[in-house]
Amino acid sequence: MTTLQKIHKIEDEGNLNSTMTQENMSFKESESLRHFIKLHGIKPLIMWFSATFLYCYQFFLRTSPSVMEDVLRQEFQMNAQSFGLLASFYYIAYSVLQIPMGVLIDKIGLRRILTFSAAMCSLGALVFGISDGHALAKIGRLFMGIGSAGVFLSCLKLITLWFPKRKFGIFVGFTMMMGTFGAMGAQTPLAFMIEALGWRMSLICMSGLGALWAVLLWCLVKDRKAPLGLKSEEKPIPLLIGLRRIITNSQIWLAALYGTTMYTVLSSFSDLWGPAYLMKAYHIDKPLAGLATSALLLGVAIGGPFFGYISERLKSRKLPMLIAAVGSLFFFCLFLYTADLSLTAIFIFLFLVGFFVGGKLMNFAVGTDSVPYSLSGTATGFINACSMTSGVMFQPFIGWLMHQVWDGSVVNGIPTYTAQNYVFGLSVIPICMFLAVGITLMTRESYPK
Numbered sequence: 001m002t003t004l005q006k007i008h009k010i011e012d013e014g015n016l017n018s019t020m021t022q023e024n025m026s027f028k029e030s031e032s033l034r035h036f037i038k039l040h041g042i043k044p045l046i047m048w049f050s051a052t053f054l055y056c057y058q059f060f061l062r063t064s065p066s067v068m069e070d071v072l073r074q075e076f077q078m079n080a081q082s083f084g085l086l087a088s089f090y091y092i093a094y095s096v097l098q099i100p101m102g103v104l105i106d107k108i109g110l111r112r113i114l115t116f117s118a119a120m121c122s123l124g125a126l127v128f129g130i131s132d133g134h135a136l137a138k139i140g141r142l143f144m145g146i147g148s149a150g151v152f153l154s155c156l157k158l159i160t161l162w163f164p165k166r167k168f169g170i171f172v173g174f175t176m177m178m179g180t181f182g183a184m185g186a187q188t189p190l191a192f193m194i195e196a197l198g199w200r201m202s203l204i205c206m207s208g209l210g211a212l213w214a215v216l217l218w219c220l221v222k223d224r225k226a227p228l229g230l231k232s233e234e235k236p237i238p239l240l241i242g243l244r245r246i247i248t249n250s251q252i253w254l255a256a257l258y259g260t261t262m263y264t265v266l267s268s269f270s271d272l273w274g275p276a277y278l279m280k281a282y283h284i285d286k287p288l289a290g291l292a293t294s295a296l297l298l299g300v301a302i303g304g305p306f307f308g309y310i311s312e313r314l315k316s317r318k319l320p321m322l323i324a325a326v327g328s329l330f331f332f333c334l335f336l337y338t339a340d341l342s343l344t345a346i347f348i349f350l351f352l353v354g355f356f357v358g359g360k361l362m363n364f365a366v367g368t369d370s371v372p373y374s375l376s377g378t379a380t381g382f383i384n385a386c387s388m389t390s391g392v393m394f395q396p397f398i399g400w401l402m403h404q405v406w407d408g409s410v411v412n413g414i415p416t417y418t419a420q421n422y423v424f425g426l427s428v429i430p431i432c433m434f435l436a437v438g439i440t441l442m443t444r445e446s447y448p449k
Contacts, residue, residue, distance in 0.1 A: 102381020303358020
């Protein structure tokens, strides 16, 4: 059997472990970062940082409506359901474009996609900032979603191409850490920025930052077709055959469903309804509510790399995913259903929820473990598309649930909701986490042998 035949056979089994030469083994076995830098220099790390900073930036834009809820609802005269719909326009574009972006990343490379993404995010922030009604604001959110759609996928593809395969989990964790820093910036820091500059000027300033980063990405990012250290490339897989392999792979579907259910706490709580709930239930101001939500995001920032490291040490994807689902379910239930929590308890519980949610990133490792590297962008695009539907579905759905139990109270013509209304709507989140536990039990172990 020839080397090429062996590669085809391995592809058919859905395994990423391509045949390597002795030269390639030095890359595979370079376990320490110091050894990796000695072999390949710091260029891969610079490219990774430039891409993950864009991920941080788009996360800021994604989460920004959560601390502008009262201002935007007053500005555009919206109830909870309408506000949820406005915010979800980001996720509509983001979700729809995941698979096309994954295919484009595999076909045309990272440099063009990342530059385009930064430019579109910048345009979206500008349009949202100058909008004179909710129709134009929705277009701005749509542009943000278009720009953000390829960012995380590009980060994953960059890790696949430029870093050792066994380090995939931990680098994904650090990538998520950067993203959560952006989301944390869209909490208390953005609240203070809005107080100083107003919400419109704040978004216009962020638009300028995105335009600058688009130029830097074009200058810094380089494309390559095969993973660093891999001498021979896999035979290109035709688009339709590649898509068929992905959508008929049960591991990919389970990884996607796991991501959808676990991501709900981020898309629906930290990205949108969390600060408003905390302000209503615990009578705290907006900056403090944003800071409490940031505790959840800080947990994700720490939990992502931690679970990546645990996956590497335990040589398992499934066990960290199970621990993540059970832990996040337990602590979110304690947070949501325990009455009269102290401020300290709120911060601790939200941090622990975020810490365990950080383990959800192992679903991307399951995806890349289950397909050839030439399909890794498309596979992660499919998984991320499903994950992001949690925002499309549950942001407006939670608002709709709240409105169903609304008591009719109105302030300045805008509906106001009780803490109990919020709890009723947010109960969707622990239900999703419970489903994630069952999905994990159905998933096969995929850690590379």
